[in-house]
Amino acid sequence: MPVVSSVKNVEALTMTFVAEFEAAVDRVWQVWADPRKLERWWGPPTWPATFETYEFKPGGRVHYYMTGPDGTRSRGWWTITAVEAPHRLEFDDGFADENFEPVDPKDTTHGVVTFEQVGDRTRMTTVSTFTSAEQLERMAEMGMEEGMRSAQDQIDALL
Template sequence: MMLTKETIYSKDASGKKLKVERVFDAPVEQVWKAWTQSDLLDQWWAPKPWKANTKSMDFREGGRWLYYMEGPDGSRHHCILNYKTIDTNKSFRGVDGFTDENGNLNTDMPSMDWTCVFIPVGNTTRIEMEITFASEADLEKIVEMGFKEGFAAAHTNLDELLANQ
């Protein structure tokens, strides 16, 4: 069966949630590892030619992932993901935001509350993500920054990583 390699986006009626759905051609355990292990995340999370670099990762409830995305010109965008709930190989929830290089939250930029659900479909995995924002304006700001295009490009990177494992 040929998969449609497309990241599907929809906004809920409140305007404060962005729903994202994507199918990956690998079993849940393999896709889960790619989303939860820093050495794998660094290989796909940033859209090319950008690169993701983990500073530290503690994947547990109450833990966090500190990372930055580095552009080809050397510019860096620092981020944090604070893990709230984890149900291994099924789902995790965390709050993602932009930071300075020391991991201090940049409150001028929107934070995003992510829920990622991993659903086995035969030998493939469907991920359903719900990203909640404080306001519709915050959601629109992230979209205007190129989130949809960048995240879809990162998913293509993940396809390549999964195919080569």
């Protein structure tokens, strides 16, 4: 199982996931850089993702939706804020309406993903920072921790 730890820190307003993979940093980086690979793991297995817009550069826009077992679509957006291949990716993200406009521009999180070689493995650390303890708790209640764990556990199959 790739995810080795997940920590919810209400005081720091963060949720952190650490996963390790038996692959080089460049290969793990590609599961983020290639939207077709990202589609194969972003979201829990029962909610696969489809990326409609994917501008993988600082300032780039990303629009995607996840489709639930009953056909329900949950839409999201990212604005990529930093790309330092193959070691760091940062983005703001939030929920989107049917036109991929932010549902609430103030209800965003900031994600930082880092990749480091640890022996013959790659450690991928994903930190989501929230705007408030209430937002963090709401996302936790929506199943973010379980969803992110099950999503990242799908990466091994791509590597």
